[in-house]
Amino acid sequence: MAALDLFGRRWSLRILWELRAGPLGFRPLQKRCDDMSSSVMRQRLTELLDAQVIHQLPDSRYELTPLGQEARHALNPLARWAERWAATIDPQGADHADDRSAGRVSHPDTVGDGTPERDSAD
Numbered sequence: 001m002a003a004l005d006l007f008g009r010r011w012s013l014r015i016l017w018e019l020r021a022g023p024l025g026f027r028p029l030q031k032r033c034d035d036m037s038s039s040v041m042r043q044r045l046t047e048l049l050d051a052q053v054i055h056q057l058p059d060s061r062y063e064l065t066p067l068g069q070e071a072r073h074a075l076n077p078l079a080r081w082a083e084r085w086a087a088t089i090d091p092q093g094a095d096h097a098d099d100r101s102a103g104r105v106s107h108p109d110t111v112g113d114g115t116p117e118r119d120s121a122d
Contacts, residue, residue, distance in 0.1 A: 003071075006051050011036055011044045013075065016064065019054060020072050023063035 007013055011033060018024065018032040030041050045062060048054045053068035064072060 006047060006053075007071075009044065009047065011040060012048065015044055015048060015062075016053065016068060016072055016075070017079075019062060019064050019068070023057055023061035025059075025061045029062060 007016075014033050015029065018029055024032070026041065026045075030036060030038065033041065045054070048068075049056065052065055053071055054062050055065050056062055
């Protein structure tokens with residue numbers, strides 16, 4: 001399934017997650033994505049642009065398209081599950097509640113959206 005291929009790529013979901021509150025430029029988005037490499041960021045943005053889940057504004061910032069907003073809404077149950085999962089594996093989860101609500105789970109084996117870190121270096 002094409003959507004699983006797209007969203008299964010490392011950082012794709014994180015980019016969607018970070019764009020949930022509104023448009024961001026390349027560098028601010030890169031910062032929110034734990035300073036991922038510029039080359040990977042460009043590749044993911046191109047893939048998401050081609051898939052029409054994000055678009056680039058005239059001022060060069062990126063934002064979710066209506067299709068991207070739908071994907072974000074579809075991912076909300078997964079985000080809620082990820083919060084419960086993170087609390088299960090991190091007994092002091094209450095100490096990190098602010099990190100989780102901001103989409104940044106502090107557990108070392110997770111990416112900022114609470115999904116398990118993958119070993120591939122896409």
